Amino acid sequence: MALDACTEVPVLKERGQREVFCGLTGIVWLHRKMQDAFFLVVGSRTCAHLIQSAAGVMIFAEPRFGTAILGEKDLAGLADANEELDRVVDQLLARRPDISTLFLVGSCPSEVIKLDLARAAERLSERFFPQVRILNYSGSGIETTFTQGEDTCLKSMVPILPSSNEKSLMVVGTLADVIEDQFRKIFDTLGLGPVYFFPPRRATNLPPVGKQTYLLLAQPFLSETARALIQRGATLLDAPYPIGVEGTTAWLESAAKAWNINNEHFQKTIAPAKERAQIGLERYRQSLAGKSLFLFPDSQLEIPLARFLSRECGMELVEVGTPYIDRMLMQNEISLLPANVSLSEGQDVERQLDRARLAKPDMTVCGLGLANPLEAEGMTTKWSIELVFSPIQGYDQTADLAELFARPLERKKRLSV
Amino acid sequence: MELTLWTYEGPPHVGAMRIATSMEDVHYVLHAPQGDTYADLLFTMIERRDRRPPVTYTTFQARDLGGDTAELVKTSVKDAYERFKPQAMLVGESCTAELIQDQPGSLAKSMNLPVPVVSLELPAYSKKENWGASETLYHLVRTLLLPLVSDAKKEKEPLSRPKANIIGPTALGFRCRDDVREVIKLLGEIGVEVNVVAPLGSTPADILRIPQADFNICLYPEIALTTCSWLNRTFGQPVVRAVPIGIGATIDFIKEVAQVAQIDVSEYLERSKSQTLGLWDSARITSEADSAASRLPWYSRSVDSTYLTGKRVFIFGDATHVLAAARIATEELGFTVVGVGTYSREFAREVRDLAKSYGLEAVISDDYLTVEAKVAEAAPELVLGTQMERHIAKRLGIPCAVISTPIHVQDVPARYSPQMGWEGANVIFDSWVHPLMMGLEEHLIGMFREDFEFKQGHMSHLHTADSPTPVAVIAQDNSNGEVHWSADGEAELKKIPFFVRSKVKRNTEKFAADNGIIAITAEVLYEAKAKIGR
Numbered sequence: 001m002a003l004d005a006c007t008e009v010p011v012l013k014e015r016g017q018r019e020v021f022c023g024l025t026g027i028v029w030l031h032r033k034m035q036d037a038f039f040l041v042v043g044s045r046t047c048a049h050l051i052q053s054a055a056g057v058m059i060f061a062e063p064r065f066g067t068a069i070l071g072e073k074d075l076a077g078l079a080d081a082n083e084e085l086d087r088v089v090d091q092l093l094a095r096r097p098d099i100s101t102l103f104l105v106g107s108c109p110s111e112v113i114k115l116d117l118a119r120a121a122e123r124l125s126e127r128f129f130p131q132v133r134i135l136n137y138s139g140s141g142i143e144t145t146f147t148q149g150e151d152t153c154l155k156s157m158v159p160i161l162p163s164s165n166e167k168s169l170m171v172v173g174t175l176a177d178v179i180e181d182q183f184r185k186i187f188d189t190l191g192l193g194p195v196y197f198f199p200p201r202r203a204t205n206l207p208p209v210g211k212q213t214y215l216l217l218a219q220p221f222l223s224e225t226a227r228a229l230i231q232r233g234a235t236l237l238d239a240p241y242p243i244g245v246e247g248t249t250a251w252l253e254s255a256a257k258a259w260n261i262n263n264e265h266f267q268k269t270i271a272p273a274k275e276r277a278q279i280g281l282e283r284y285r286q287s288l289a290g291k292s293l294f295l296f297p298d299s300q301l302e303i304p305l306a307r308f309l310s311r312e313c314g315m316e317l318v319e320v321g322t323p324y325i326d327r328m329l330m331q332n333e334i335s336l337l338p339a340n341v342s343l344s345e346g347q348d349v350e351r352q353l354d355r356a357r358l359a360k361p362d363m364t365v366c367g368l369g370l371a372n373p374l375e376a377e378g379m380t381t382k383w384s385i386e387l388v389f390s391p392i393q394g395y396d397q398t399a400d401l402a403e404l405f406a407r408p409l410e411r412k413k414r415l416s417v
Numbered sequence: 418m419e420l421t422l423w424t425y426e427g428p429p430h431v432g433a434m435r436i437a438t439s440m441e442d443v444h445y446v447l448h449a450p451q452g453d454t455y456a457d458l459l460f461t462m463i464e465r466r467d468r469r470p471p472v473t474y475t476t477f478q479a480r481d482l483g484g485d486t487a488e489l490v491k492t493s494v495k496d497a498y499e500r501f502k503p504q505a506m507l508v509g510e511s512c513t514a515e516l517i518q519d520q521p522g523s524l525a526k527s528m529n530l531p532v533p534v535v536s537l538e539l540p541a542y543s544k545k546e547n548w549g550a551s552e553t554l555y556h557l558v559r560t561l562l563l564p565l566v567s568d569a570k571k572e573k574e575p576l577s578r579p580k581a582n583i584i585g586p587t588a589l590g591f592r593c594r595d596d597v598r599e600v601i602k603l604l605g606e607i608g609v610e611v612n613v614v615a616p617l618g619s620t621p622a623d624i625l626r627i628p629q630a631d632f633n634i635c636l637y638p639e640i641a642l643t644t645c646s647w648l649n650r651t652f653g654q655p656v657v658r659a660v661p662i663g664i665g666a667t668i669d670f671i672k673e674v675a676q677v678a679q680i681d682v683s684e685y686l687e688r689s690k691s692q693t694l695g696l697w698d699s700a701r702i703t704s705e706a707d708s709a710a711s712r713l714p715w716y717s718r719s720v721d722s723t724y725l726t727g728k729r730v731f732i733f734g735d736a737t738h739v740l741a742a743a744r745i746a747t748e749e750l751g752f753t754v755v756g757v758g759t760y761s762r763e764f765a766r767e768v769r770d771l772a773k774s775y776g777l778e779a780v781i782s783d784d785y786l787t788v789e790a791k792v793a794e795a796a797p798e799l800v801l802g803t804q805m806e807r808h809i810a811k812r813l814g815i816p817c818a819v820i821s822t823p824i825h826v827q828d829v830p831a832r833y834s835p836q837m838g839w840e841g842a843n844v845i846f847d848s849w850v851h852p853l854m855m856g857l858e859e860h861l862i863g864m865f866r867e868d869f870e871f872k873q874g875h876m877s878h879l880h881t882a883d884s885p886t887p888v889a890v891i892a893q894d895n896s897n898g899e900v901h902w903s904a905d906g907e908a909e910l911k912k913i914p915f916f917v918r919s920k921v922k923r924n925t926e927k928f929a930a931d932n933g934i935i936a937i938t939a940e941v942l943y944e945a946k947a948k949i950g951r
Contacts, residue, residue: 017474021452021454022451022452025452044541044542045426045427045515046431046512047547048423048424050455053456061808062785063422066422067420068421069420071542072540072542073542073543075516088418092432108450109513110511112482112516140450140479141450141451143477370457370469372462376468394875
């Protein structure tokens, strides 16, 4: 165990088999958020199969994502691959005239054969802009872990954001529309604004950025995007993430301070929602308090969730695993964790399973590949991908979030088979 | 480069995973980048497997690419062997690893592990899942059995019970778990002993016993044909090719088994034919033994099934299940096939021939949108397909039954639900007929449709939504010279039961357009009906 000088919280660094998704998975929620954008993965049959499997059900006949599957011919010569890509994009845009932004998404194979999607995006933009803007980012597993795909996607949009010197707040990271609306209402009541959400609901509706832009990160996995926005002059507000009553309050307060909002006004504004959240949470807190918790690395949400579950729900943390730790984004969260917390970064899945079996936690948070096998061993699990796909941020979702963890325990209590 | 929205098959290494996961004491080391572990959840979620697939991934990242990824393979193979102690190991790569050319199979072989190591080279940029499964099974069986080839072709003891291997059932196959049980039962009824079932539920030690059987049953040709052909060439084991899905095919299967096993089944077949009647006899009710017969033949002859006659059906899936389904649909339920196709290009020829026999052109495609367009064009009353066609059918408002992979969690039911053998035919009757309107109910709806209390769109027990396409009558503006409905034509159209109305409407409009008729009157409607028929 290496001792980290910065926090003095020891972190177990693991390098072995990582049981995590790649960044392509982000397409599943990004395409829902930006409904005028299309995500074209340039990759293999594996990439297409992954997104299909991760998306679970096929709701749309023609989803706003697809894969340009590389064939042997494309591997033989990059010149041909570029021509082929142009042909596929032509075919796609002819089919989907409603698309205003096309993301070319790099994958493991496209990275390894060094297919330059940035050049391709430029080349295609010359033909299709302004009807269609063509951007590119990497969702490859060799470069991105699961939610990092959103980071690389948003980062690709930063250079095209309009410049502005107006003082404004930018909330960065995909949130469910319902949560955006709740936050917007609170900011309005506080008299704080203008507020922009990034990514926007329409990819063409880009938020401005400049020296007077204050960034509030809604998601804990936007390292590169935050740095790119800072480079464009924006200021990152220091805050934990808006998960749980405590996190949401501190998050909102951080913005309120930047706008010099009177504290009394702030407390009064958040009071009704905060009170509702506390009442709602209490019911689930009772079933969660004192229970031990083991989190496998998955979405980068592990540390904020562990903070919420330990401080607000009274759970005991056995191990908090997370794919990687970016101090700039995570310091405020780590300092809220109990002093003796066991943090692990990266993964060696077999060894981590050994540790989990030994610890026999009351609840294990893990991916769907591990959940049923662990249940079969008698462990109670909460599958983690639901935490990414469900609205969990903000006051009015706090009880829902706790319920997601209380449900497996409740289920275990009910079943006699 | 090929634009794909949804895929019928995964990459070939997922096929290899299906073989590894089917078996016990086999471990697969897969040289693959971070993220490829997603495939685990196909097994743990769709099949609700209580164990992780026996697969170790190297999950390399960009930072590893500069270094020694070959060393990473060796470490993974060594760790996996020490932790799992399998009887045999599969070593291969996924699409990205194929590009960096570490040759993990050769690396693993050079490590002198004390168990057989099978090197899998599955070209990810030209081949797909079923091919990958077929190749993996073949290479595994071949690697394990090659040392035995010299002492092969043992003398057959003349008086022993004939013994068969069942080759082909896999994890994530369509109802394989239950089909195996049904086929074992079927073979037991005619006195054939089962030697080895592989790959599902077998170990490498079981594979070594394969040559002890008299013949092989190639249960799922997509997966098993390559292996069965090699066993035939190497050990002289005949191959039974009939796939017992449906009554006719089950009888063919029994006859073919009887022929290679040199047993007489005439009495058994006679009995199973006669036993399709007498379903309610007290002897049958109180007997614990299942009858060696299916209820399908009698249910299909029962008068309420008259309404099934000529139902228009569209069939799509893997080749094996499509060929079987077409035969059942036409010969055993009296449907009319209006469209047929497969995504299994390896077996396209058989499906093309079948389509030709119905005067159709087969849809050989793995492009989901093409299949959807073909279904819409054929306007069937029932779709028999995969989970993909279930989505297509739902959108088009057509009943659907799933007959083939790719599957979803609901295609792995808790109940015993085979497709093969006599019980399989029962299951098929129920699962294809229930989505259709029950005959008598259809009759009653027709009778009561004028009743003011009868709610339009009422579809009895069906979960599907109301009438498929809203019957919006074409604009009354007749100045543009396009086909339109006159007032009396429209009134007449409304008298037609809603569940066939949109089809009548479509047919009539086409008839009008073809014959240069602008205004569709009641007369035109009936003229079209007479010309087009149902």
